[in-house]
Amino acid sequence: xxxxxxxxxxxxxxxxxxxxxxxxxxxxxxxxxxxxxxxxxxxxxxxxxxxxxxxxxxxxxxxxxxxxxxxxxxxxxxxxxxxxxxxxxxxxxxxxxxxxxxxxxxxxxxxxxxxxxxxxxxxxxxxxxxxxxxxxxxxxxxxxxxxxxxxxxxxxxxxxxxxxxxxxxxxxxxxxxxxxxxxxxxxxxxxxxxxxxxxxxxxxxxxxxxxxxxxxxxxxxxxxxxxxxxxxxxxxxxxxxxxxxxxxxxxxxxxxxxxxxxxxxxxxxxxxxxxxxxxxxxxxxxxxxxx
Amino acid sequence: xxxxxxxxxxxxxxxxxxxxxxxxxxxxxxxxxxxxxxxxxxxxxxxxxxxxxxxxxxxxxxxxxxxxxxxxxxxxxxxxxxxxxxxxxxxxxxxxxxxxxxxxxxxxxxxxxxxxxxxxxxxxxxxxxxxxxxxxxxxxxxxxxxxxxxxxxxxxxxxxxxxxxxxxxxxxxxxxxxxxxxxxxxxxxxxxxxxxxxxxxxxxxxxxxxxxxxxxxxxxxxxxxxxxxxxxxxxxxxxxxxxxxxxxxxxxxxxxxxxxxxxxxxxxxxxxxxxxxxxxxxxxxxxxxxx
Numbered sequence: 010x011x012x013x014x015x016x017x018x019x020x021x022x023x024x025x026x027x028x029x030x031x032x033x034x035x036x037x038x039x040x041x042x043x044x045x046x047x048x049x050x051x052x053x054x055x056x057x058x059x060x061x062x063x064x065x066x067x068x069x070x071x072x073x074x075x076x077x078x079x080x081x082x083x084x085x086x087x088x089x090x091x092x093x094x095x096x097x098x099x100x101x102x103x104x105x106x107x108x109x110x111x112x113x114x115x116x117x118x119x120x121x122x123x124x125x126x127x128x129x130x131x132x133x134x135x136x137x138x139x140x141x142x143x144x145x146x147x148x149x150x151x152x153x154x155x156x157x158x159x160x161x162x163x164x165x166x167x168x169x170x171x172x173x174x175x176x177x178x179x180x181x182x183x184x185x186x187x188x189x190x191x192x193x194x195x196x197x198x199x200x201x202x203x204x205x206x207x208x209x210x211x212x213x214x215x216x217x218x219x220x221x222x223x224x225x226x227x228x229x230x231x232x233x234x235x236x237x238x239x240x241x242x243x244x245x246x247x248x249x250x251x252x253x254x255x256x257x258x259x260x261x262x263x264x265x266x267x268x269x270x271x272x273x274x275x276x277x278x279x280x281x282x283x284x285x286x287x288x289x290x291x292x293x294x295x296x297x298x299x300x
Numbered sequence: 301x302x303x304x305x306x307x308x309x310x311x312x313x314x315x316x317x318x319x320x321x322x323x324x325x326x327x328x329x330x331x332x333x334x335x336x337x338x339x340x341x342x343x344x345x346x347x348x349x350x351x352x353x354x355x356x357x358x359x360x361x362x363x364x365x366x367x368x369x370x371x372x373x374x375x376x377x378x379x380x381x382x383x384x385x386x387x388x389x390x391x392x393x394x395x396x397x398x399x400x401x402x403x404x405x406x407x408x409x410x411x412x413x414x415x416x417x418x419x420x421x422x423x424x425x426x427x428x429x430x431x432x433x434x435x436x437x438x439x440x441x442x443x444x445x446x447x448x449x450x451x452x453x454x455x456x457x458x459x460x461x462x463x464x465x466x467x468x469x470x471x472x473x474x475x476x477x478x479x480x481x482x483x484x485x486x487x488x489x490x491x492x493x494x495x496x497x498x499x500x501x502x503x504x505x506x507x508x509x510x511x512x513x514x515x516x517x518x519x520x521x522x523x524x525x526x527x528x529x530x531x532x533x534x535x536x537x538x539x540x541x542x543x544x545x546x547x548x549x550x551x552x553x554x555x556x557x558x559x560x561x562x563x564x565x566x567x568x569x570x571x572x573x574x575x576x577x578x579x580x581x582x583x584x585x586x587x588x589x590x591x
Contacts, residue, residue: 243578287534
């Protein structure tokens with residue numbers, strides 16, 4: 010049970026978690042903290058949070074769980090805003106799409122890695138953003154990856170904090186898994202950040218054509234699905250690109266080589282290689298149902 | 301009204317059109333023609349066609365509408381199989397995803413372009429294939445592009461044939477539009493063929509990694525939608541790559557340049573360019589609802 014969950018940044022993710030925990034009766038009180046009082050009032054009126062405040066000290070004093078849910082470029086500011094204002098036994102977690110940069114920011118602001126901070130990433134979302142898009146089922150059967158700090162075989166992150174965060178996400182319906190931050194960042198670069206880059210780039214490329222209206226008119230369901238992620242929040246994705254830069258550039262380079270191989274097979278009319286690539290892709294895609 | 305529709309190649313597209321026309325009472329009899337008698341019998345048992353035959357002369361003799369719905373590499377064979385076996389006033393159309401190559405094949409086999417042949421492309425489909433996946437609503441509100449032959453301002457394709465094919469697709473619920481084959485091929489290369497190539501390549505690239513199971517486990521809804529088209533029929537897409545090769549390679553080269561620009565913005569931490577690209581893409585993607 011959580012007595013008070015304080016959310017820094019009440020958007021799609023934080024809002025959906027708040028709704029899920031309240032619906033399950035797992036959290037007595039949800040307090041939203043942010044810079045925009047009007048947005049917090051709207052979230053309160055919408056029933057996503059119980060109350061909102063722009064005063065970090067007031068919003069954090071009674072919190073036993075603190076969720077940082079701000080864009081990746083706003084972590085340093087968020088950590089500075091919460092520093093010294095929470096209870097010694099409060100558990101802190103976050104929902105950032107890249108984890109090594111979050112750990113770096115925490116070390117920078119707190120001096121060392123806080124043992125009660127459990128970096129986390131719920132692999133869930135839609136192309137929509139804002140608390141208006143929040144719904145309590147968002148995390149159901151989705152995976153949440155936690156990246157507690159392990160140094161020389163010793164877990165620095167407190168076991169109790171990991172347990173508390175794991176329990177919270179399970180209540181929201183998620184499947185929780187632990188891994189290290191660098192590994193998380195490499196895998197997510199390939200499965201999430203790279204596809205977003207490819208889709209953004211394709212839609213932008215077409216949007217710059219003279220006959221853009223016709224192009225989109227001729228587009229079918231495959232294009233619609235392929236490009237859905239290109240409607241995602243530009244600022245969120247700018248931050249992800251910059252904060253997971255190395256892993257993303259590596260994924261892009263790796264992909265570029267494979268795409269070049271496919272391009273050459275097309276250019277040379279190499280039927281065998283085309284069938285090999287397409288069949289291997291179809292087999293892999295059919296095998297994973299993404300329940 | 302169509303008395304007899306003969307379909308060469310009863311799969312998702314041909315089967316769905318048959319079901320739509322029968323449901324609307326627009327077609328008295330649908331005959332399937334192909335090489336595989338067992339598959340034709342199964343399509344008949346499933347109620348997708350009224351009868352099936354491997355004998356082209358028998359299947360075509362009474363047809364007033366002939367639909368060629370075979371993979372792009374099988375057109376020459378299909379045209380040779382139907383040549384001289386249909387009524388002089390029968391209308392022929394097709395559903396190939398590239399159109400210039402189909403026109404080339406027709407000229408090759410028939411000596412000149414048959415005036416009663418209306419090249420067509422229903423921009424509809426799913427990642428599934430085979431008549432088992434057919435359903436009568438597939439074309440509802442979808443676009444069908446016809447590419448009748450125009451030379452020096454004169455339409456070579458018969459006006460009556462264009463009318464008959466247009467009427468047929470409208471009965472199936474489609475919106476029919478005319479353009480020229482080369483233009484069709486360029487636009488479809490960008491909106492359909494290129495996205496398929498990108499998705500096939502990404503899934504194949506990940507499928508070749510050692511930790512493929514983990515990679516797919518960490519994949520979210522965005523990845524699922526982005527890669528849905530990678531489950532498409534490999535042979536169909538091999539043929540499309542080879543038969544619309546020039547337009548596809550041009551689209552790929554154009555895209556490669558834009559993707560390189562985005563890559564450089566990431567590498568150089570160029571926040572302004574990232575916001576510009578992502579915002580332009582989101583605006584374009586939000587604007588078109590793909591109803």
